[in-house]
Amino acid sequence: MQTYKVSIRETSNNAIIKFEVNQFITNHQSFEFENIDDAKSSPLAQQLFYLPFVKKVYISGHFIAVERFNIVEWSDVQDEVAEQIEAYLNDGGIVITSSEPPGKKVPVTIYAESTPNPSVMKFVANKKIVNALFEFTSIDEAQHSPLATALFHFPFVKSVFIEENYVSVTKYDMADWQDITMELREFIKNFIADGKEVIKAQAVEAMQHSHAQSEQKFEALDDTSKAIVNILEEYVKPAVASDGGNIQFISYDASQKNVSVLLQGACSGCPSSTYTLKSGIENMLKQMMPGKVETVEAING
Template sequence: MKTFSVSVHETTNPAIIKFELNQFITKYQSFEFHNIDEAKTSPLAQQLFYLPFVKKVYISANFIAVERFNIVEWADVQDEVAKQIEDYLNNDGVVVIEAAAPKKTAVTVYAESTPNPAVQKFVANKKLVTAMFEFTSIDDAKLSPLATELFHFPFVKSIFIDENYVSITKYDIAEWQDITLELREFIRGYIEQGKDVVRPEASEALGKTTVQIDETFEALDDVSKEIINILEEYVKPAVASDGGNIQFQSYDPNTKTVKVILQGACSGCPSSTFTLKNGIENMLKEMLKDKVEIVEAING
């Protein structure tokens, strides 16, 4: 059963609010409607146009962006609109009529090397997931049909999926020059068929919805929150470009020790320990005076 939850996000344009969903509502397609007549192919957009302040509706992957007329402020109506969208989807409301959907744009996937010689990053021109996922065996990949199929390749050791890319860690039995093309074409074909990369319930089951992440964050102590914010702003963008992630696990105020989990290309990477000791550890020591002494890394 698909259970949709909606979170509200401001955009750089004060007239536009983004209603983000915990799962995908289109198969790698986007739609823009300027009025109720244009929205004949989208019952969801038509529902929104019944609200007198709705000027434009944009539907994509896992969000709906709505532009308002100036007769209201978003602060006064956004929660009501979010609930309307949530209720509509949870009552099996149709987002876009399949037959009327435009022809899918071509899917492209390119391979990119990472600092970890055992990991290759496969980047698509489509958003693949709404949260970050790592699978280290076929047993724990039950919530990802794509990861499950990739584990049928004997040389696939672990899989990390984020935003628009899949990072694959290989066993030593194969060389990248022999398997990259096969993996790239497999992933491209899989996405092109519109199959689920992860199951709709995956984010909620693994505690990765926006609401769950926010609740976990709010339950932490102030220093842990500061550490997470520093990692998010200064560390994650750099490691994401290399096909990996560094996830906060814990902070011990007595020993002043921070534990982080290395994922994707960062996991088992020869340069990870060096990077942590000389980069992240020094950064946390500098920015959180007397609160952090040691950073320990755990391979995901």
């Protein structure tokens, strides 16, 4: 069984703290409770209202936001609250008892956004749909993603890339985006609105195991490789994510001063990826790590 982990996130309102969970705790639904009587449908919220400083509880797909009265400061109690929520969830505590009425859809909007790769369209949701990134290049690979599996039943879908709040779809040349974009947008919107599972729990567990292995790999890297990874994470990943893709460090050859990276999603096979690598990523690494990096080469995912 997957272990729940809770992390603390500050908000723009210093009276409110978000306790983010490493997996979804409601079926893409959101609930707000003003007091313990109002929270009859949520044993978790009721548990929190027993704390004298809790003023309001908001529960969403992957976090619990708590507003406090001014009798305490969050810095004094937030760790204790996070531990309490984590223990409650790991003990099998119920988050919400009453579900949405049958047939009622979860409010969701999806818009289509073009990417630098003419074969890829990015479908962006107004809410978080997964907690990690997943790439599927065939229906066999997509067995842990009901959404990706369903998308592969469209004959023009070549690959599917899913990250926090969007789905990138790569098409075969047999179809034009002007003919299929609306169909895909409506399909993805209805799939999420119906409360269907985007990624199965087994895939999330496997991803977390993989993430733990990645952290171990990072610690085993030499100092130069670690510096390259940090630069890619901070400066490059956000830019390629906005285009519906992802980049991962593969290796660093000190003798050749060469960096190998993996391109995924919209970045994979993109005609402009070579230009981006040479004029963008390669130049950045050469400037930020003089004498250490000369070339960057990409492997398409």
